[in-house]
Amino acid sequence: MDGRMIEKIFIPTVNRVDNQITYNNLPDVLKSRVVMVVQEWERPLYNYPVEYLVLPSEVNLDNYYCIAMTRKCIYEAGQDMKYAVLDDDLKFGRRNQKYWGCAPNMDMSKRECTDADVLEMFDLYSEWLDGPVTICGCGHSENPPPTINYQRDDTPDLEIDMEIPLVKAYSDNSSLGSALWINGKDFKDVLPKLDLTSVKVMEDTYFLLQMLKNGFSNRVSQEFIFFNKSVHTKSMQSTIWDNQTFDNTLRDHKIIEAAFPDVFNILYDVDGQRVKGGFRDYGKVSVKWSKAYIPKTVSLEDLFND
Numbered sequence: 001m002d003g004r005m006i007e008k009i010f011i012p013t014v015n016r017v018d019n020q021i022t023y024n025n026l027p028d029v030l031k032s033r034v035v036m037v038v039q040e041w042e043r044p045l046y047n048y049p050v051e052y053l054v055l056p057s058e059v060n061l062d063n064y065y066c067i068a069m070t071r072k073c074i075y076e077a078g079q080d081m082k083y084a085v086l087d088d089d090l091k092f093g094r095r096n097q098k099y100w101g102c103a104p105n106m107d108m109s110k111r112e113c114t115d116a117d118v119l120e121m122f123d124l125y126s127e128w129l130d131g132p133v134t135i136c137g138c139g140h141s142e143n144p145p146p147t148i149n150y151q152r153d154d155t156p157d158l159e160i161d162m163e164i165p166l167v168k169a170y171s172d173n174s175s176l177g178s179a180l181w182i183n184g185k186d187f188k189d190v191l192p193k194l195d196l197t198s199v200k201v202m203e204d205t206y207f208l209l210q211m212l213k214n215g216f217s218n219r220v221s222q223e224f225i226f227f228n229k230s231v232h233t234k235s236m237q238s239t240i241w242d243n244q245t246f247d248n249t250l251r252d253h254k255i256i257e258a259a260f261p262d263v264f265n266i267l268y269d270v271d272g273q274r275v276k277g278g279f280r281d282y283g284k285v286s287v288k289w290s291k292a293y294i295p296k297t298v299s300l301e302d303l304f305n306d
Contacts, residue, residue, distance in 0.1 A: 005126035006181065007081040010053065010074045012037040013088035014061065014240070017045045021089045027115035030122065037074060053077055064248070067240060068203040072196040079184040079191055082129050084122075087178045091227045092118055092138065099145040099222065100169045110141065110225065121224045122181075129183040134216035135208065137176045138226040145222060169223045173293040176218055177204050179226050187216050195259070199252035201244070201279065205287065206256050209263060212289070215296030241280060249282040250274070257285075263292045 011022055013036055023034055034050040040057045059069045074085055092113040098104040113121065121138075128136045194210050196203075208218060256264045267275040267284045274283035 005082060005130075006084055006122050007033065008051075008078065008083045009034045010037055010078065010083060010085045011035070011088050012067075012070050012074065012085070014039055014042060016088050017042070019089075020048065021091065022086050023048065023050075023088070025091050027118055030118070035077075037070060061240075064200055065197050067200055068197045071203060071207070075182075075184070075191060075196065078182060079188045081185070082126060082181070082183050084125075085180045085182065087228060089228055090179055092121065092179075093141055093225045093227055094121075095145055095223050095225060097169070097223065109145070112227075113224070117224075121221070124221070124224075125181040128219050129181060132217060133172070133219040134183050134186040135176065135211060135218040136181050137179045137218075137220060138224045139220050139222050140177075141225045141227045169221065171220050171222065172290075173212060173217050174220045174289045175205070175287065176208060176220055178228050180204075187211065187214070190214050190216075199255050201249045201252040201282070202256060202285075205264075206259070209256070209260050209287075209292050212292040213260075213294055215294055217293060217295075244280065244282070246274075246282055249279075253283070253285060260292065263288045 009026070009030060011020075011034055013020065020036075023031060023036075026034070031050070034048075035053050036046060036048060036050050037053045037055065038046060039055050039060050041060065043052065043054050046052065053073065055070060055073055059066055059073070063069065071085070078085075093110050094106075094113050094117050095110045096104055096106050096108065125136050194207070196207060199206050211218070250266070253264075253266050257266055265286045267286055269275055276283070278284040
């Protein structure tokens with residue numbers, strides 16, 4: 001196990017020259033595959049022994065669409081490989097496998113990953129990207145683990161009845177963020193057609209919904225999770241988000257809602273005000289993830305080509 005099939009690990013970063021949390025928490029064998037994605041003005045400050053992707057000069061903190069434009073550059077750089085895109089302030093964890101009906105493998109409900117855990121996670125995601133999904137990643141540590149439901153297996157040729165857990169260690173076509181593993185080759189031909197730079201808020205959601213609509217499924221691990229509070233907690237300082245406004249957030253949400261009216265909805269209360277909560281307390285939305293997925297149809301030409 002060395003996670004070798006994930007070719008590059010892109011870490012977009014700004015104002016964290018001396019505080020690279022994600023990079024510092026990766027096993028050494030994976031650090032050698034890191035590509036730090038940096039803004040042009042900040043490149044001279046970095047001296048980590050990694051590869052660098054320097055963004056165009058217009059992609060900077062003064063540009064409202066900086067995040068979305070950064071992601072677009074990464075997707076274009078990774079279109080011929082399997083790769084990861086990780087926020088720069090992540091730690092990874094692992095849940096107790098008791099949550100999907102297996103024997104407990106730790107004394108607690110979850111713990112931080114060891115180096116071996118992280119390598120196992122990378123190998124697992126690589127297998128998923130070779131199979132049914134184009135994008136995959138970790139669940140969020142703050143989301144509760146799945147609840148086990150059982151069904152009784154009364155297959156006639158079994159001597160005894162068995163209770164089989166219905167919970168899997170992953171969910172398909174659901175919410176992802178902060179840490180994505182991607183098979184760029186899968187959607188290389190579709191990439192130029194995607195709208196990647198129209199919103200700042202929930203740009204990852206907008207990207208994932210477009211992918212699902214185009215038939216590219218995703219998978220979210222319930223076993224491997226990430227820890228990251230700096231983005232989702234409004235009280236914590238953030239270079240990118242501290243100057244965000246309610247009006248700009250609403251505008252971005254309306255763009256996504258217009259593109260996916262049956263899937264993405266802004267929530268309002270009885271007085272017509274936005275329901276409080278959501279991303280950094282800018283207002284809640286509802287996303288029907290599974291409804292967004294439209295399986296690709298296979299033509300006769302494709303069948304013969306295979």
